[in-house]
Amino acid sequence: MSSLGSSVCGYVLLLLVQIVLIIVFGFFTNYSKELLPINTINGTTVEEMEEETPLAKYPHFQDIHVMIFIGFGFLMTFLKRYGFSATGLNLLVAALAIQWAIVMRGCYVMEGGKIPLSLDNLIGADIAAAAVLISMGALLGRTTPMQLLVMTIFEIAIFAANEFLQVDLMRIADVGGSITVHAFGAYFGLAVSFVLRPNKENCKTGPMECSSYSSDITAMIGTVFLWIFWPSFNSALVDGAEQERAIINTYLSLAGATVTTYIMSVMVSHEKKFDMVHVQNSTLAGGVAVGSICNLLIHPFGAILVGVIAGVISVLGYRFLTPAMLSKLRISDTCGVNNLHGMPALLSAVFSGIYASVATSEAYGNSLTSIFPAMKPNTTLTEEDMHEMVIGGYGRSAAMQGAYQLLAILLTVVIAIMGGLCTGLVLKSPTMRQLEQDEHHKDDVCWETPVELETTVTTSLCQ
Amino acid sequence: MSSLGSSVCGYVLLLLVQIVLIIVFGFFTNYSKELLPINTINGTTVEEMEEETPLAKYPHFQDIHVMIFIGFGFLMTFLKRYGFSATGLNLLVAALAIQWAIVMRGCYVMEGGKIPLSLDNLIGADIAAAAVLISMGALLGRTTPMQLLVMTIFEIAIFAANEFLQVDLMRIADVGGSITVHAFGAYFGLAVSFVLRPNKENCKTGPMECSSYSSDITAMIGTVFLWIFWPSFNSALVDGAEQERAIINTYLSLAGATVTTYIMSVMVSHEKKFDMVHVQNSTLAGGVAVGSICNLLIHPFGAILVGVIAGVISVLGYRFLTPAMLSKLRISDTCGVNNLHGMPALLSAVFSGIYASVATSEAYGNSLTSIFPAMKPNTTLTEEDMHEMVIGGYGRSAAMQGAYQLLAILLTVVIAIMGGLCTGLVLKSPTMRQLEQDEHHKDDVCWETPVELETTVTTSLCQ
């Protein structure tokens, strides 16, 4: 097995990237005003504002932090000989992504030439990293670390632009990020996977692309932590009653998706038994599917129903769609991100369109225009609102808001696929080392691994 | 090994249960008033109340959520070939239990025909799920998933009724749920285990009922997370000074129980070494034993002492009582829930009786009647109090409150055992598939498992 020796120069480049990041942070960031002991407001120097309340969002942030670094990292350890890469590359990719995301997302909110840093930027950076890790899930085991890092650079830049387009300019409602994070990450990754597709003769599941008994259990660490903290992910960006509704709806949707996953798994699996792949992934589809609507008045029963539908779609996807995509379109999807993130996110977007189009001020009261800011009537706009750029302008009707929600998912998928195709071409360029077919899904390619006898033994028996 | 094929119809029934749950949620639940943008108070329509404070209990909720889904799930992975079931069935059973618990517990607090949902219901549902998972621990590896799900339906219903009886009608103090959760769950599970007891000739530890080196380590993930977040479990339902005392007392009790567990383990184990079973379980007994009294003025030294006693009892239970129960009464207790939950909970209840009977308003001041509401003197009752039903009425003396605490544990154990016996009879009915003796403690019975050589090898050597 060849070493990555030839790519040491790649890591010199990565060092350069890290140094450039330090310089960019030096010139273009600062702590946000409230965090500076002395700062200037309207030309007057004032002392640090007393922050009376403790950091209200910090527990939410830490829950999301666990999802990104433990959740995604361990979920990907399901491959029997790719656990070092799953946990290790997850950490590396995310550590680069969060630095770069602070810069890229910050471009759109600069104040006086500086990106003001506060806890909000860290939450946003973690969420951006999620998109990259979802794409990594589609490619798992079929790229070099260097390819993943290059993808991170491109994907974060495109992600930040699309997020700004959807949330700030189009003013769509997407508190759980189903549109901007899950759909984006999944279809970006699948587009890259399409470009990196194997030759026809190699177009089958690799010999190492299977789990072992212990790797399936460590993967459950990831699954369960993602499951537990998903309500925090979906509710981190809202407050008060909206936040509590987001928590309740996500909790119920996940519960519904989980029960459904087990039922479907027994129904469709070969031996009428539970399949770990379904349990590890489809149980989480409820969190994605409720993402864009979890703060709306979808009623508790609506939340469970959405989860149940997501569970059905996701298990069917793993059982029938993923193999078909591989054999027909030669698109590999190692973790099945289309079934966990892609399709449930489309579902969420469609539901958000429906719920938006029937939203009335009779039901929502004053919170209508805080949930859907572009529905603010033109007559009530403040000075500040006037200066904001909103595509299509304020004063949207409910039906129009619904249409914008659908436009948002369409645009996001198109941007993600275009971005993924371009990024894939870069990753496939001759300057980048590609993995050989027999190097797929093997830690040994880029990790020093302990020598153990049983490896050879179990390998030969896989499948 | 036979598949579960015959029970596909069981999963069709489960699907029906999930659909019924959706309908029940549709008709009988709604977000609680504070979470609705527009609601009606005394006939006047008002806007959403501003919720100024962030969700104060949310971090506590998430800690408990980790205990239920990671803690219980991974603690049960200690069996060498039952890790898929431990983590997977834990997730399935809990996902059903929380939905059902919201309904069953909600029956007693309906407002206008609707159960008002807020974060409190989720906390309560998670705690109810804990009781079922404790019972599952007693039965681990000796039931089909379908039997567990049927048990969940029965147990949650009985749990909710008993909880209402003890906390609302009898007004006993049990903030950590030692009486209503731990004692209930343990003796319910043991009663089911008694009904499902094997024939005399099979009454021994099964060939797969042992741990492997790696399964003992993944079990420690569960143990340590339970250990860490137990102070949150015990303090989630109280506030202010009571909450902080509950945290401190639980922390100290766990520390005392832990040191004691190691000492006792060396003392009683065969080779004078530490035994992983003790470390995985008895270290947690301190959290159970302090549960009913953790908010009282038990003094820090009292907290440690309770933990030390619990550690001693629990290790002795594992060493002597569990084998005796199996050989004498043919009651299997796979996880030893009697030693971790049952006996320490009895201890906690007895202590709660003692502490209640010596509680004076000299020591507790105004907080006396908030901790023991039924001790409110008849002269100070408000209009609202008059409408509440309290068994035995208000104006209890300290001694009477102590007696009620003891009555509560007695009633709880009786209800749990009766409920468990009836549930066990249902699980043993001919319509339900039973596991054969040689299917015990094996994932392969209901999971698609990877084929690996070493399985056969290690199996043959176990014990």
Place this chain on the structure above:
Amino acid sequence: MSSLGSSVCGYVLLLLVQIVLIIVFGFFTNYSKELLPINTINGTTVEEMEEETPLAKYPHFQDIHVMIFIGFGFLMTFLKRYGFSATGLNLLVAALAIQWAIVMRGCYVMEGGKIPLSLDNLIGADIAAAAVLISMGALLGRTTPMQLLVMTIFEIAIFAANEFLQVDLMRIADVGGSITVHAFGAYFGLAVSFVLRPNKENCKTGPMECSSYSSDITAMIGTVFLWIFWPSFNSALVDGAEQERAIINTYLSLAGATVTTYIMSVMVSHEKKFDMVHVQNSTLAGGVAVGSICNLLIHPFGAILVGVIAGVISVLGYRFLTPAMLSKLRISDTCGVNNLHGMPALLSAVFSGIYASVATSEAYGNSLTSIFPAMKPNTTLTEEDMHEMVIGGYGRSAAMQGAYQLLAILLTVVIAIMGGLCTGLVLKSPTMRQLEQDEHHKDDVCWETPVELETTVTTSLCQ
């Protein structure tokens, strides 16, 4: 392999220690005043003060709690046959340490002969336990449990005295504990390791001192949880803007250290691949290196830069320094605590000296004297300040504060080494059972372990 049978008397002694602790808690502790329902202020009996705000620091506490019990415990599971000890002894040592630390740290803050207990004491006790667990990392696999427990008793006492000296008397700034915890713990442990050094002929890496594929993955559970919650560790003792700066700086420093670790690992490792030892440890060096300065105005770019430097130093330490220390000085350092805790802490202390010496009230405003209390001008001292003992008195200049920061790390290292040498002599005394060379890094010495065939097989192949 001999059992620990002879040391049963050791565990009788431990039981005695636990009983003594109960008695000490009985006589010398109580809940702090705010937690007592009725208490006396200036001779007047008053009711419990209403605590309006929820426990603001509780989420921070629980994050640290996860670091101590999951983080340290699982990080140390990297040895292939020492996972029971890693997780189990971590729990035992920490459970003793926290009880003892409450007493020892409390000596310096007694009120009326009692140590007032509140959540703050638990946070402080957890942090003190971290120092012991760091020392344990240096010795991992080369001591009996009893030796670790004796070390705990000595180390906590010396730790508490040194912490009081540096923080209360010298008034140095060290919010993340790099000086008082990381440097102290590392050099204490290395000094003990020096005393327990092997004979010349045995001075090499032991046959069991290596990882297995699965043990490297469970170790990542520890690494990633430490990584995730490090911002909570560094920010737990400050509030408001300082706290948020501490979080941001630690987050950025860790990200920088992580990317750098991977780069350096490829550069220096034998096969130009990633080395799990580096990934498990050096990624965390950024958290240590920013510890003493994370609340200062180091600018985001400063935070990343510190992390990058720490990553470089730490990986080089693992690659070159640790083997050299073993071969030249015969100092074993199983977990490489010098590279993860020692050197990055020295770096942090030096930076804290530099930043302190350039701190001006122009930049810091009023927060200058809350961050560096001894810089309070003599003219502005309150009555209360007058009664506080501060070494060198108030009115320090920035340069003097910088010098005190450097003095603090010097004193801490000297005290740690002296304390470690003395403790090591106790551990080496003939009354204490020592491990034989062939008992090193083996769980079987003090744990009942499952019998498994593959053990023998893999052992013989290790490196």
